[in-house]
Amino acid sequence: MRPDRQRGFGLVAAMFLIIIVAAAIVLMSRLNVTQSATASLAIQQARAYQSARAGLEWGINRALASQTCSGSFSLDGFTIGVTCAVTSAGAIAEENKTVTFSQITATAEYGAANTPDYAYRQLTTVVELP
Numbered sequence: 001m002r003p004d005r006q007r008g009f010g011l012v013a014a015m016f017l018i019i020i021v022a023a024a025i026v027l028m029s030r031l032n033v034t035q036s037a038t039a040s041l042a043i044q045q046a047r048a049y050q051s052a053r054a055g056l057e058w059g060i061n062r063a064l065a066s067q068t069c070s071g072s073f074s075l076d077g078f079t080i081g082v083t084c085a086v087t088s089a090g091a092i093a094e095e096n097k098t099v100t101f102s103q104i105t106a107t108a109e110y111g112a113a114n115t116p117d118y119a120y121r122q123l124t125t126v127v128e129l130p
Helices: 009-064
Strands: 071-075 078-092 097-110 119-129
Touching: 009 071, 009 078, 009 097, 009 119
Parallel strands: none
Antiparallel strands: 071 078, 078 097, 097 119
């Protein structure tokens, strides 16, 4: 005959197994959400880089055409700002001319700061003006 105190051991083991499986499901769900958010942010950052690069190319084109290269515009939800600063490197004795450079900075921004979908990129280049 079995003593009565061993009764219910299967219930304790089943409850333990159910708790472990439920914890594993919750953990996998959180990992899935984190991975999805990370992938989404990486895509936004890549889009911000390409938008800033487009602004930089726009500024270079305008600077080389002797037009005003400062301005801002919108591209696919990104706000792009371009600024230009013209500097002179001085005269070159051999060629008897003055070299002028333009430093062009482009910034691309999506969303508002402190939000999950916020993306920001800034690129700078220097070009010699004709």
